[in-house]
Amino acid sequence: MAFRKAMKGAVLVGGGAVATVFALSQLSQYRKKHSHLVSVEASECKPLQMHRSLPTREHQLQALQQTSEFDVLIIGGGATGSGCALDAVSRGLKTALVERDDFSSGTSSRSTKLIHGGVRYLQKAIMKLDFDQYRMVKEALHERANLLEIAPHLSSPLPIMLPVYKWWQLPYYWVGIKLYDLVAGSQCLKSSYVLSKSKALELFPMLQKDRLVGAIVYYDGQHNDARMNLAIALTAARYGAAIANYTEVMHLLKKTDPNSGKSHVCGARCRDVLTGQEFDVNAKCVINATGPFTDSVRKMDDQEVLNICQPSAGVHIVMPGYYSPDNMGLLDPSTSDGRVIFFLPWQKMTIAGTTDTATEVTHHPIPTEEDINFILTEVRNYLSCDVEVRRGDVLAAWSGIRPLVTDPNSKDTQSISRNHVVHVSDSGLVTIAGGKWTTYRSMAEDTIDAAVKAHGLKAGPCKTSGLLLQGAEGWSPTLYIRLVQDYGLESEVAQHLSNTFGDKAFEVAKLAQVTGKRWPIVGKRLVSEFPYIESEIEYGIQEYACTAVDMIARRTRLAFLNVQAADEALPRIIEIMGKRLKWSEQKKKEQLEEAKKFLYYEMGYKARSEQLTDRSEITLSPRDIERYKKRFHMFDKEGKGFITILDVQRVLESINFQINESALHEILTEVDLNKNGQVELNEFLQLMTAIQKGSISGSRLAVLMKAAEENICRREVISVDRSGGGL
Numbered sequence: 001m002a003f004r005k006a007m008k009g010a011v012l013v014g015g016g017a018v019a020t021v022f023a024l025s026q027l028s029q030y031r032k033k034h035s036h037l038v039s040v041e042a043s044e045c046k047p048l049q050m051h052r053s054l055p056t057r058e059h060q061l062q063a064l065q066q067t068s069e070f071d072v073l074i075i076g077g078g079a080t081g082s083g084c085a086l087d088a089v090s091r092g093l094k095t096a097l098v099e100r101d102d103f104s105s106g107t108s109s110r111s112t113k114l115i116h117g118g119v120r121y122l123q124k125a126i127m128k129l130d131f132d133q134y135r136m137v138k139e140a141l142h143e144r145a146n147l148l149e150i151a152p153h154l155s156s157p158l159p160i161m162l163p164v165y166k167w168w169q170l171p172y173y174w175v176g177i178k179l180y181d182l183v184a185g186s187q188c189l190k191s192s193y194v195l196s197k198s199k200a201l202e203l204f205p206m207l208q209k210d211r212l213v214g215a216i217v218y219y220d221g222q223h224n225d226a227r228m229n230l231a232i233a234l235t236a237a238r239y240g241a242a243i244a245n246y247t248e249v250m251h252l253l254k255k256t257d258p259n260s261g262k263s264h265v266c267g268a269r270c271r272d273v274l275t276g277q278e279f280d281v282n283a284k285c286v287i288n289a290t291g292p293f294t295d296s297v298r299k300m301d302d303q304e305v306l307n308i309c310q311p312s313a314g315v316h317i318v319m320p321g322y323y324s325p326d327n328m329g330l331l332d333p334s335t336s337d338g339r340v341i342f343f344l345p346w347q348k349m350t351i352a353g354t355t356d357t358a359t360e361v362t363h364h365p366i367p368t369e370e371d372i373n374f375i376l377t378e379v380r381n382y383l384s385c386d387v388e389v390r391r392g393d394v395l396a397a398w399s400g401i402r403p404l405v406t407d408p409n410s411k412d413t414q415s416i417s418r419n420h421v422v423h424v425s426d427s428g429l430v431t432i433a434g435g436k437w438t439t440y441r442s443m444a445e446d447t448i449d450a451a452v453k454a455h456g457l458k459a460g461p462c463k464t465s466g467l468l469l470q471g472a473e474g475w476s477p478t479l480y481i482r483l484v485q486d487y488g489l490e491s492e493v494a495q496h497l498s499n500t501f502g503d504k505a506f507e508v509a510k511l512a513q514v515t516g517k518r519w520p521i522v523g524k525r526l527v528s529e530f531p532y533i534e535s536e537i538e539y540g541i542q543e544y545a546c547t548a549v550d551m552i553a554r555r556t557r558l559a560f561l562n563v564q565a566a567d568e569a570l571p572r573i574i575e576i577m578g579k580r581l582k583w584s585e586q587k588k589k590e591q592l593e594e595a596k597k598f599l600y601y602e603m604g605y606k607a608r609s610e611q612l613t614d615r616s617e618i619t620l621s622p623r624d625i626e627r628y629k630k631r632f633h634m635f636d637k638e639g640k641g642f643i644t645i646l647d648v649q650r651v652l653e654s655i656n657f658q659i660n661e662s663a664l665h666e667i668l669t670e671v672d673l674n675k676n677g678q679v680e681l682n683e684f685l686q687l688m689t690a691i692q693k694g695s696i697s698g699s700r701l702a703v704l705m706k707a708a709e710e711n712i713c714r715r716e717v718i719s720v721d722r723s724g725g726g727l
Helices: 001-034 055-068 078-089 119-127 132-150 169-187 197-203 226-238 289-302 370-381 436-453 479-487 491-512 535-542 550-554 563-582 585-602 603-609 622-635 645-655 661-669 681-693 700-714
Strands: 068-073 097-098 153-166 195-196 214-223 242-244 247-256 264-270 280-287 309-319 329-332 341-346 349-353 396-407 420-424 430-435
Touching: 055 097, 055 242, 055 280, 068 078, 068 264, 068 585, 078 097, 078 226, 078 436, 078 603, 097 226, 097 280, 097 430, 119 132, 119 169, 132 153, 132 214, 132 436, 132 535, 153 197, 169 214, 195 197, 197 214, 226 242, 226 550, 247 280, 247 289, 280 289, 280 436, 289 309, 289 396, 289 430, 309 370, 309 430, 329 370, 349 370, 396 430, 420 436, 430 436, 479 491, 491 535, 535 550, 535 563, 550 563, 550 585, 563 585, 585 603, 622 645, 622 681, 622 700, 645 661, 645 700, 661 700, 681 700
Parallel strands: 068 097, 068 280, 097 242, 153 329, 280 430
Antiparallel strands: 153 214, 195 214, 247 264, 264 280, 309 349, 309 396, 329 341, 341 349, 420 430
């Protein structure tokens, strides 16, 4: 009865708000319709010609060096820069793009993985009658629908649950979410709905049930952000754009107009980061699309210009998939400090975040233990007490820098703009900054429009609305079945390839090696518990991957899913890349060191190592200490006070279990805090303390020793597969 009363009240509460949004929506629709009278939709334009095969990176560099003058040179290979390249080349402009690192190596690969309009921004728009905020949400919801259409293999709708713990909040949130549906209009993915307490717990059994009143479910989009960014860049390349990663801009080129005496930006001096070779790229227009590094490029144009970027760090963590249902996310609309936390299924894992703290601009943002623990604390508040949320279950963690900006075109240059900003400097440098992942396409459209106007470029109208990205044209949800039937791939691997490469999955399957097993026939996995296969490394090189980090972070997403798995896959990845790219032994060693450094600092391995150090306190009970000492002494027969690889091998041989020495070395190294090649009793007790506290989970040595102890009498086969333990 109370539930029904609350819902009746919701209609009254929301009446005025609905009328307001309807009026705004009608105005927005009128403006949009009017603006389209002077443009042409992509579907009505002359079909674009796409190259069947990608030019190699070497050919792209030659094009950059040998082309006398481009119409547009874009600096930055993130979502926005790649979007600008696709927009420009599809209009018929001669287009170039350079990226200092890899495509999507910055913020664009470190997002929440959502394609959304922004529920909280709509709330602010209504409460403050802010039309600009409303327009941003409206635009984002339009772009959400477009992105789901042009890359269906990389994106999909995702239901997100908003649990309600106070009766008065039910009508309040219901109205807000219904307004979100209303603003989306015909592009609403699916209508939101209300759940009773019992139904909410049925769909999300991990949810905290005490005081739960009910829940509201709404729909947004989800995608594989790095692969989406790459698809945009590769699509631009197939349409004829000259794009090159690991190509750094050293300084901007300028020339003086003999009539006006003013200097104009006319290109950039670039350097191939991999070879050190420098060359000039000439262009009529240069576009700065460098995200958090916006100001560094602006200062290349004018040293006196004021900074407009206000960097903010957002940390995310990844936990095992059992923390959330397979197809239901969770939104915490108001955390303990007023922020919003998402808790979402992604790639069969669970992603939680984000934080929002001021930071310095850096190429290598590091997730802090403070931010990781903040997210874990908020997750605990929403999950049942039956679910022990352990620090040790954090499989990966990363920090991304949001490039919030102040508008240099505005009189109030101190106010942060939540929308994107396009600015043309006196010397003609076009800067695009701010905005969000979802609106990359409209940001690119506005940027190229500004470039065309400012530089008098001859270009057609924007054609990217509805323009399919690489992999989308021949894709269907059942494409993976053909991969299974035609090539003999595992079903899980085939689904992964289909949802990563779209119709290009067949090219990856053709490169797959025979396993020598009855099933699967082809497709050797890089690590046992993830569907990534070795042929993806071969294909990744064709997609301009140049380093091992490119492979573990952006061509595959191993580093973002489980850093231990990524670390284990590195030797084989480097072996495959080294053979194809003709790396020397020294080069392979350097690549391994760089990749391990990336995992250690940027993907959370450092935070993991700090959970177990030689200074960790032992807080076991006397009974537990005796029990673990007894287990330890089963391996330390001679009473040395430490165990070595030989000690472990001897015990395993006594129970007829074989494990190769390199794997055993890795297992002991995880616990060898003193790095002296042996595990001392104190280190073992520190490990067991950390496991009891939940700081460490899935320690292979702990599992091995416990299983060995149990099998001394039973003589059963034991398993030492990595158990999915985290950081």
